[in-house]
Amino acid sequence: MSGQGLFISFEGIDGSGKSTQARLLAGVLRETGREVVLTREPGGSTGAEEIRKLVLEGAGDRWSPETEVLLFTAARRDHLERVIAPALGRGAVVISDRFADSTRVYQGVGRADLRPLVDDLHRLVIGQEPDLTLLIDIDPATGLARAGARGGGEARFESFGLALQERLRAGFLALAGEVPERVVVIDGAREAQAVASEVARVVAARLA
Ligand code: ADP
Ligand code: TYD
Secondary structure (H helix, E strand, O other): OOOOOEEEEEEOOOOOOHHHHHHHHHHHHHHOOOOEEEEEOOOOOHHHHHHHHHHHOOOHHHOOHHHHHHHHHHHHHHHHHHHHHHHHHHOOEEEEEOOHHHHHHHHHHHOOOOHHHHHHHHHHHOOOOOOEEEEEEOOHHHHHHHHHHHOOOOOOOHHHOHHHHHHHHHHHHHHHHHOOOOEEEEEOOOOHHHHHHHHHHHHHHHHO
């Protein structure tokens, strides 16, 4: 475990239901009396939320994939220093809606073939993995339809379309195969409460 706390991340393509599941899990764990820090990436700290605006808003070609890797990693470093590491040190459960696997997949195999750069930077300035990652797996058409219905101005990545989401889904499943002891694949194509029950079972088994 990280420090005395527990670090859990949710991963998956856009619209897979990560935010919904992260919120539901936070509620379940708070009922057990544990301190829970629910956070997200890109963002989660004041500085990282400012970087979030830079990367998620504006035209698709605003940043190259290489620049994106630097921006997402800078945001993660700030988030880790100021929010995640202190919370784990206090013994809290940290639930992050996305973490480093998103960079491995979105910039590493989705947007571009940059996995070596992503891995080098991670080793140099992050060096932290979650104790447990819940990969919410969903068919990309369903994910995009859900994300589109949500609206808002943060659609830069969704604007890259269905083919990218297909590559991302395959990338996440391949990553789960690389580190099966950390990444648990959850079928997201069910009613939210059914997904939440499975998530709660997996987390309870880890906490035991
Ligand atoms: P993500 O964080 O992965 O993008 P969200 O949790 O924000 O996904 O969900 C995207 C949209 O889909 C939201 O409008 C949400 O209410 C809805 N949604 C989430 N989970 C489900 C589910 N299991 N079935 C149907 N709709 C869902
Ligand atoms: P998020 O708000 O979680 O989007 P969604 O709710 O649609 O899943 O994340 C914003 C976008 O940023 C999402 O399209 C994935 C992308 N992203 C990366 O490309 N690399 C990263 O390292 C992170 C954390 C996110």
